[in-house]
Amino acid sequence: MAGAATFSGMKAALILIGKRFASSLLTLLLVSMTIFVIAQLLPGDAAQEALGQSATAEQVAALRHEMGLDRPAPVRYASWLSGMVSGDPGQSLVANMPVAEVISSRLPNSLLLAALTALIAVPAALAIGIGSAMNRGGRIDRALNITTLSMVAVPEFLVATIAVLLFSVELRWLPSIALVSDEMSWGEYLRGVAMPILTLSVVVIAQMARMTRAAVIDQMDRPYVEMAVLKGVAPVQVVLKHIMPNAIAPIVNAMALSLSYLLGGAVIVETIFNYPGLASLMVNAVTSRDMPLLQACAMIFCAAYLILMLIADVTAILANPRLRAQ
Amino acid sequence: MTDRPHIEVKDLCVTARNAQGETFPIVSGIDFALKRGEVLALIGESGSGKTTIALTLLGHARPGATIAGGSIRVGDAELTRLDRTALAQLRGNRIAYIAQSAAAAFNPSRTIMDQVVEPALIHDLMPRDKAEAKAVELFRALALPFPDTIGARYPHQLSGGQLQRLMAAMALITDPELIILDEPTTALDVTTQIEVLRAFKAVVLERGATAIYVSHDLAVVAQMADQIVVLNQGRIREAGASAQILHSPADDYTRTLMAAARPAMRPTPARAAVPAAPLLEIRGLTAGYGKIDKAGRPRMPVLRDINLTIERGATLGVIGESGSGKSTIARVIAGLLPPASGQVLLDGEPLPPGLAGRSRDQFRRVQLVFQNADTALNPAHSVQQILERPLAFYHGLKGNAAHLRVMELMDLIRLPATLIDRNIGGLSGGQKQRVNLARALAADPQLILCDEVTSALDTVVGAAILDLMAELRRELGIATMFISHDISTVKAICDDILVLYAGTMVETGPRAAFQTAPFHPYTDLLIGSVPEMRAGWLEESHAGRGPPPIGAAGDHPDLCRFLPRCPARVDGLCNITPPPRHPLAKGNRILCHLGAESLCPS
Numbered sequence: 001m002a003g004a005a006t007f008s009g010m011k012a013a014l015i016l017i018g019k020r021f022a023s024s025l026l027t028l029l030l031v032s033m034t035i036f037v038i039a040q041l042l043p044g045d046a047a048q049e050a051l052g053q054s055a056t057a058e059q060v061a062a063l064r065h066e067m068g069l070d071r072p073a074p075v076r077y078a079s080w081l082s083g084m085v086s087g088d089p090g091q092s093l094v095a096n097m098p099v100a101e102v103i104s105s106r107l108p109n110s111l112l113l114a115a116l117t118a119l120i121a122v123p124a125a126l127a128i129g130i131g132s133a134m135n136r137g138g139r140i141d142r143a144l145n146i147t148t149l150s151m152v153a154v155p156e157f158l159v160a161t162i163a164v165l166l167f168s169v170e171l172r173w174l175p176s177i178a179l180v181s182d183e184m185s186w187g188e189y190l191r192g193v194a195m196p197i198l199t200l201s202v203v204v205i206a207q208m209a210r211m212t213r214a215a216v217i218d219q220m221d222r223p224y225v226e227m228a229v230l231k232g233v234a235p236v237q238v239v240l241k242h243i244m245p246n247a248i249a250p251i252v253n254a255m256a257l258s259l260s261y262l263l264g265g266a267v268i269v270e271t272i273f274n275y276p277g278l279a280s281l282m283v284n285a286v287t288s289r290d291m292p293l294l295q296a297c298a299m300i301f302c303a304a305y306l307i308l309m310l311i312a313d314v315t316a317i318l319a320n321p322r323l324r325a326q
Numbered sequence: 327m328t329d330r331p332h333i334e335v336k337d338l339c340v341t342a343r344n345a346q347g348e349t350f351p352i353v354s355g356i357d358f359a360l361k362r363g364e365v366l367a368l369i370g371e372s373g374s375g376k377t378t379i380a381l382t383l384l385g386h387a388r389p390g391a392t393i394a395g396g397s398i399r400v401g402d403a404e405l406t407r408l409d410r411t412a413l414a415q416l417r418g419n420r421i422a423y424i425a426q427s428a429a430a431a432f433n434p435s436r437t438i439m440d441q442v443v444e445p446a447l448i449h450d451l452m453p454r455d456k457a458e459a460k461a462v463e464l465f466r467a468l469a470l471p472f473p474d475t476i477g478a479r480y481p482h483q484l485s486g487g488q489l490q491r492l493m494a495a496m497a498l499i500t501d502p503e504l505i506i507l508d509e510p511t512t513a514l515d516v517t518t519q520i521e522v523l524r525a526f527k528a529v530v531l532e533r534g535a536t537a538i539y540v541s542h543d544l545a546v547v548a549q550m551a552d553q554i555v556v557l558n559q560g561r562i563r564e565a566g567a568s569a570q571i572l573h574s575p576a577d578d579y580t581r582t583l584m585a586a587a588r589p590a591m592r593p594t595p596a597r598a599a600v601p602a603a604p605l606l607e608i609r610g611l612t613a614g615y616g617k618i619d620k621a622g623r624p625r626m627p628v629l630r631d632i633n634l635t636i637e638r639g640a641t642l643g644v645i646g647e648s649g650s651g652k653s654t655i656a657r658v659i660a661g662l663l664p665p666a667s668g669q670v671l672l673d674g675e676p677l678p679p680g681l682a683g684r685s686r687d688q689f690r691r692v693q694l695v696f697q698n699a700d701t702a703l704n705p706a707h708s709v710q711q712i713l714e715r716p717l718a719f720y721h722g723l724k725g726n727a728a729h730l731r732v733m734e735l736m737d738l739i740r741l742p743a744t745l746i747d748r749n750i751g752g753l754s755g756g757q758k759q760r761v762n763l764a765r766a767l768a769a770d771p772q773l774i775l776c777d778e779v780t781s782a783l784d785t786v787v788g789a790a791i792l793d794l795m796a797e798l799r800r801e802l803g804i805a806t807m808f809i810s811h812d813i814s815t816v817k818a819i820c821d822d823i824l825v826l827y828a829g830t831m832v833e834t835g836p837r838a839a840f841q842t843a844p845f846h847p848y849t850d851l852l853i854g855s856v857p858e859m860r861a862g863w864l865e866e867s868h869a870g871r872g873p874p875p876i877g878a879a880g881d882h883p884d885l886c887r888f889l890p891r892c893p894a895r896v897d898g899l900c901n902i903t904p905p906p907r908h909p910l911a912k913g914n915r916i917l918c919h920l921g922a923e924s925l926c927p928s
């Protein structure tokens with residue numbers, strides 16, 4: 001009977017996750033429409049940009065026709081979307097090469113930077129948040145609170161600038177520009193990206209640690225926690241075995257929000273350290289009116305965001321027996 | 327050595343710190359001792375310190391409180407001298423705790439088995455498979471359904487009574503020498519309470535463990551305890567053997583507690599000549615949640631075919647266990663839940679089903695008083711603000727006129743006028759409930775719907791509120807619908823009584839008809855489950871002994887809802903045909919196949 005219950009429970013969970021996945025796909029479709037419409041609303045187009053101020057109206061119109069910009073919007077949307085789905089988001093109008101190629105030179109850099117930052121930030125945030133919650137009201141908690149609060153409050157360009165001043169100018173430990181190339185060894189690469197990682201970590205660790213603390217403290221006054229203490233469970237085990245299964249859903253949600261920032265929101269850090277990532281590519285695409293590139297970048301960021309949210313929701317569903325069993 | 331008591335508490339003092347940082351005692355001068363295998367009851371109202379004292383026997387004080395002095399000895403261990411690690415080794419091992427609300431004290435994200443065997447595993451007493459086998463054995467002894475597989479479930483899949491018994495299994499898994507039971511049956515319905523008490527008595531107490539039983543209910547304590555300690559405001563008022571306390575209490579406070587536990591019959595005013603139309607009439611009401619089908623049944627029906635009337639100035643008691651739909655009746659009358667079918671008539675005129683269609687005057691005439699004054703009153707408002715709001719809304723009273731009316735209301739609910747500027751947070755539970763009542767009275771209603779208004783209060787405070795309501799009724803002649811789970815209270819104050827089971831009316835009648843048998847089998851179970859204040863009641867009571875075997879039930883939607891639990895069910899009748907509604911000689915109508923002669927004369 002228990003086996004049957006677990007089986008039907010897992011089936012129910014799979015259905016729920018399937019629904020959640022379908023709704024993510026639908027959201028992505030709606031997002032693609034929004035991106036397309038907004039890109040249309042931007043003043044000027046690539047033809048205008050390519051020919052410059054002095055071009056006559058006829059020249060611009062001719063180039064537009066050549067680039068396919070004079071077709072009706074729904075037709076352009078449909079061809080763009082089918083291109084995106086089949087992995088060909090079009091031709092970059094400015095770089096004059098396939099968008100896929102432009103992006104493939106930048107995306108791995110962005111993903112690597114985000115992954116390395118997450119690798120450091122998530123355990124650090126969990127440790128700080130849980131440690132802080134366990135010492136609630138105590139000296140350690142207050143110190144960590146002030147630290148994380150000031151980390152959230154300081155803008156990242158300031159963090160980056162201070163880091164450059166300290167580690168590059170004064171101590172001369174790290175390069176101030178994150179140059180990456182294919183020939184670099186891992187050690188060289190890590191040295192190069194140490195400061196971007198540091199800067200990004202400062203921001204997301206603080207956010208995630210504060211959310212973790214709040215989620216753990218929210219559970220600490222529940223009767224089941226007192227019951228665990230009165231069963232003789234050690235304090236660390238109380239948090240890990242009893243509180244975390246109940247706090248994990250809000251924590252993962254907050255983490256997904258913070259981590260999604262590591263891709264799209266890294267533009268300032270990428271710019272300061274001259275790191276060849278996707279966010280700065282997108283900003284360049286805006287200034288040069290390179291719509292196919294801009295749209296592709298926006299879709300990647302949205303998809304990454306939706307994937308993170310999907311992971312968070314699936315975790316919440318799996319962690320909660322009430323959702324699993326329905 | 328043999329003469330030495332097993333548990334000894336001497337001059338115990340627990341202090342707490344208030345917002346200003348001052349330290350003050352919450353319990354002090356507590357002394358008691360008990361021999362191995364004895365049960366001691368700590369009894370008192372909320373704030374008496376009974377749970378605080380019970381927790382000190384685990385060496386635990388809630389956040390903000392500190393064990394400040396005295397000695398607590400359990401066996402050979404002096405708890406006040408042990409550090410955290412040493413205490414953790416005792417807890418859940420030699421000393422076990424059964425919490426008040428098992429529904430909240432089980433971790434919602436972990437399986438029952440995981441949690442039940444945890445004490446044995448963390449103290450390294452036995453391997454997991456042995457612990458699980460022992461847990462199943464305990465489940466069986468505690469009369470839990472599906473003992474072999476119930477451990478794989480999660481807390482939300484089980485009922486309150488089952489969880490309370492599972493918590494007992496969790497406490498017993500390590501064979502503790504001392505068990506602390508903290509109000510283990512308070513959150514349960516009486517009919518469930520009797521089953522859980524029986525299981526506790528059979529399994530917990532008969533294994534020879536010493537136990538401390540915390541309760542506010544003297545009648546429950548009478549079934550369990552050898553010794554009773556009566557507490558009030560953190561001090562011992564009286565202590566002694568159970569029989570002595572129950573039969574010849576020496577302290578005034580103990581006598582007050584005992585008096586409040588037995589609700590006095592309040593006289594009901596003689597009814598005036600009944601006018602043509604009753605004040606409130608409900609006809610064929612069905613209500614619930616979800617889509618409504620063609621026959622007017624919602625997908626999740628809560629109430630089925632309810633018919634009732636309340637005369638002007640009369641009190642109707644609605645009684646049933648949790649989930650019976652008694653609060654839903656009040657919500658339908660108040661317009662919070664539009665019914666699926668049926669009518670609510672006020673003064674002969676149909677009330678619009680939802681809130682939207684009702685006029686301000688219709689709102690004014692029916693007022694709802696919620697169970698929990700703590701959440702029903704805005705904690706940021708003062709008493710005056712809370713009472714002036716309905717005065718301005720319904721009567722347009724402002725300024726001095728409103729102030730005068732607030733003063734009148736304060737006088738009516740017997741609260742000193744000096745409290746009107748007080749914030750709600752600064753009032754006691756009883757005072758809050760009075761303000762909650764006054765807010766309804768401020769509208770000058772014809773009918774008030776009181777939803778469990780005394781359930782969250784201590785018996786003594788609750789008895790005072792019942793007195794106040796009886797007085798108000800004499801003075802103002804307002805009709806009342808009194809919703810409660812406590813049949814003794816309902817029998818004491820209501821003119822007419824309606825018994826609800828799973829959304830159907832199983833019995834209705836004047837209160838005189840509820841004083842003597844025969845009753846509907848469910849009413850009989852309700853009345854028989856109320857503990858009596860004498861030792862041995864639990865063993866003698868027939869209530870909750872389980873129904874006779876019966877064949878499979880048919881699939882008629884109107885079959886008796888009480889069938890699965892009915893001790894008087896008849897095979898071939900109750901499981902095949904829907905029961906008729908028929909009158910009994912003494913004036914009540916029941917929904918049952920059985921006549922007066924075959925209903926058990928309890």
